[in-house]
Structure formats: C-alpha cells, structure tokens
Amino acid sequence: MDLVKVKNLFLEEKERVKTLKDLENFRQTFLGKKGLVSQLFKELKNIPPEKRKEFGREINLLREEIETFIRQKSEELKKLELEQKLKSERIDLTLPGDTVLPVGSKHPLSAVIEEITEIFKGMGFTVETGPEIEREDYNFDMLNIPKEHPARDMQDTFYVNRKGYLLRTHTSPVQVRTMLSKKPPIQIIAPGRVYRRDDDPTHSPMFFQVEGLVVNEKVNFANMLWVLREFLQKFFETPVPVRFRPSYFPFTEPSTEVDIGCVICEGRGCRVCKGTGWLEVLGAGMVHPNVLEACGIDTEKYRGFAFGLGVDRFAMLKYGIDNIKLFYENDVRFLKQFASL
Numbered sequence: 001m002d003l004v005k006v007k008n009l010f011l012e013e014k015e016r017v018k019t020l021k022d023l024e025n026f027r028q029t030f031l032g033k034k035g036l037v038s039q040l041f042k043e044l045k046n047i048p049p050e051k052r053k054e055f056g057r058e059i060n061l062l063r064e065e066i067e068t069f070i071r072q073k074s075e076e077l078k079k080l081e082l083e084q085k086l087k088s089e090r091i092d093l094t095l096p097g098d099t100v101l102p103v104g105s106k107h108p109l110s111a112v113i114e115e116i117t118e119i120f121k122g123m124g125f126t127v128e129t130g131p132e133i134e135r136e137d138y139n140f141d142m143l144n145i146p147k148e149h150p151a152r153d154m155q156d157t158f159y160v161n162r163k164g165y166l167l168r169t170h171t172s173p174v175q176v177r178t179m180l181s182k183k184p185p186i187q188i189i190a191p192g193r194v195y196r197r198d199d200d201p202t203h204s205p206m207f208f209q210v211e212g213l214v215v216n217e218k219v220n221f222a223n224m225l226w227v228l229r230e231f232l233q234k235f236f237e238t239p240v241p242v243r244f245r246p247s248y249f250p251f252t253e254p255s256t257e258v259d260i261g262c263v264i265c266e267g268r269g270c271r272v273c274k275g276t277g278w279l280e281v282l283g284a285g286m287v288h289p290n291v292l293e294a295c296g297i298d299t300e301k302y303r304g305f306a307f308g309l310g311v312d313r314f315a316m317l318k319y320g321i322d323n324i325k326l327f328y329e330n331d332v333r334f335l336k337q338f339a340s341l
C-alpha cells in the first residue's frame with residue numbers, strides 16, 4: 001500500500017461523507033482492523049530501515065489527521081441530523097389532539113323545551129319565566145282558586161318555611177306575573193320546573209311545564225284550537241289526530257283537555273294509552289274573567305286563552321320512554337342516546 005495513494009484516497013473520500021453511516025464506512029475503510037492505515041503499517045517491514053522511522057511518523061500523522069476529521073465530521077453530522085429530526089418531528093401544538101374528550105349531550109328535556117319554544121316562536125310568541133318559589137296568591141288565589149277551594153287538592157302542594165310562599169305547582173302563575181307587568185297584546189310561553197307531591201313511574205315530584213298565554217282584543221276559542229292543533233302537528237311531525245274534550249280548570253272558562261291519537265299504538269289501544277287509543281297532552285281554555293280582572297285587564301276590551309303542557313310527557317311520547325324517572329337519574333347510558341339532539 002502506497003502512502004501517497006492512501007492520502008489521496010483520504011482527500012477524495014472525506015468529501016463523500018454525507019451521513020453518520022457514510023462516516024462509519026469511512027472509518028472502517030481507513031482505520032478498521034483491516035483498513036488502509038493498518039495495511040500501511042504492515043508495509044513498514046518492506047521499508048529500508050533508515051527510512052522506516054520517517055515512514056512510520058507519516059502514517060501516524062495521517063492517522064491523526066483521519067481521526068481528527070472523523071471526530072469533527074461526526075459532531076457536525078450529529079448536529080445536522082438532530083436538527084433535521086427536530087424539524088421533521090416538530091409538534092404542532094395548534095393541531096387538534098387525537099384523543100378527543102367525550103363531549104356531553106343535550107338533556108332530552110332541554111331539547112324538547114327548545115323544540116317547543118322554537119315552534120311557538122315561529123307563531124309569534126315570546127318567552128317569559130317566573131320563580132319556582134312562588135307566592136301562594138299568584139299560584140292559586142289570583143288564578144281563581146281561593147283558599148278552601150277543592151281545586152287546591154288537585155295539586156298536592158309543597159309548602160316552604162315562609163308564610164305565603166310555596167313551590168309552584170304549575171307554570172300558570174307566570175300568566176299572572178305577565179299580565180301584571182305587561183299590557184296586551186300578550187302572546188307568551190313560559191317553560192319551567194313545577195313541583196307536586198306525586199311519585200310513581202309517570203309522575204315525578206319535580207317536572208317541567210310549558211305555559212302559554214294570549215291576551216288581545218279579538219281572541220277566541222277557535223284561535224286557540226288552531227294554535228294548539230298547529231303546535232301538536234309540528235311537534236309530532238305527523239298529521240296526528242287531535243281531539244278536544246270539555247274539562248274544568250278554575251282559571252279558564254270554557255276549559256278543554258286536549259288528546260292526541262296514541263303515538264305508541266297509533267290508536268289501536270295499548271298499555272300507554274290504557275287501551276283508549278288517546279293520550280291527554282294539554283290543558284287549555286279561555287282565561288276566566290276573574291283572572292283577567294285580578295290582573296287589572298279590562299274584560300270589556302280583552303279576552304285571552306291559556307294552555308299548559310307537561311314537557312316530560314311530550315318527551316316520553318316523542319322518544320318512547322316509559323319511565324319519567326329516567327330523566328332525573330342522569331345515567332350517562334340513557335343520556336348518551338340523545339347525543340344527536
């Protein structure tokens with residue numbers, strides 16, 4: 001092996017080293033056990049003794065040069081490869097993560113209240129609310145239910161530790177509040193929680209109602225029938241049969257209860273409609289003059305109609321749920337089924 005050749009080879013090869021892998025091959029070629037430098041050392045014995053020392057020194061210099069090159073190149077390449085690695089593996093923190101946390105869903109009762117609200121908004125109603133701890137006179141007296149009136153027993157009441165207050169048994173006191181604070185024309189709905197001492201698979205001590213009230217100069221029973229029929233068709237999304245039965249509420253006269261053809265059995269008769277083919281879904285009527293007067297509305301000029309519905313019942317019918325308690329247990333397995341609402 002010729003020293004000059006190896007030196008030239010070194011100068012040529014060092015330019016070809018582009019990666020750490022190249023560098024390792026390069027090291028093997030020159031400094032490996034059977035590498036070019038070892039081969040040069042083996043040549044020593046063929047060198048005339050007087051030149052041997054000089055030759056040996058030159059090989060050593062070359063070896064050192066090669067070693068220095070390898071050390072420097074190695075550092076340079078490591079730095080470069082790290083930079084490239086960092087560049088290619090850079091984390092973009094603005095990208096959405098791939099393990100998405102489960103997102104909650106709308107409660108079916110909220111969804112139904114929203115839906116009912118949208119339908120009435122489409123008919124020109126606005127939304128009012130009232131407190132759940134209500135004045136006894138707004139809940140009863142001003143709605144033409146004086147003390148000792150048997151109708152108070154129709155709604156088993158939760159009283160609170162403050163005289164003259166109770167947990168409202170229906171949303172009808174919002175009618176009173178609205179008429180006391182606003183002048184006709186009035187066209188409102190009032191969704192909210194109500195409380196009664198009732199507890200079985202179809203009754204919960206707390207449930208939801210939506211109240212409706214329209215007061216204006218030319219309002220009549222036929223208008224009311226139209227509004228309610230229109231609402232029921234829209235809510236149940238089919239031309240559902242609707243029937244109006246005469247009924248009694250102290251705060252409306254005349255009064256009606258509204259039935260729809262059973263959405264479960266389509267009128268054939270089942271457990272849910274107790275074999276009748278009909279389901280009661282609404283109470284309604286023309287606002288009793290006593291109520292209008294109690295709220296300072298001129299009964300010569302104005303008339304009104306009002307209605308009340310049970311949200312839970314609407315939700316149960318719409319989604320085929322047979323136990324009202326499911327709405328209040330907050331079991332995720334139940335709630336998840338409404339994720340698309």
Ligand code: PHE
Binds near residue numbers: 170249252285306
């Ligand atoms: N407030 C009545 C109830 O809870 C429903 C109703 C409201 C009836 C308005 C007529 C008019 O049973």
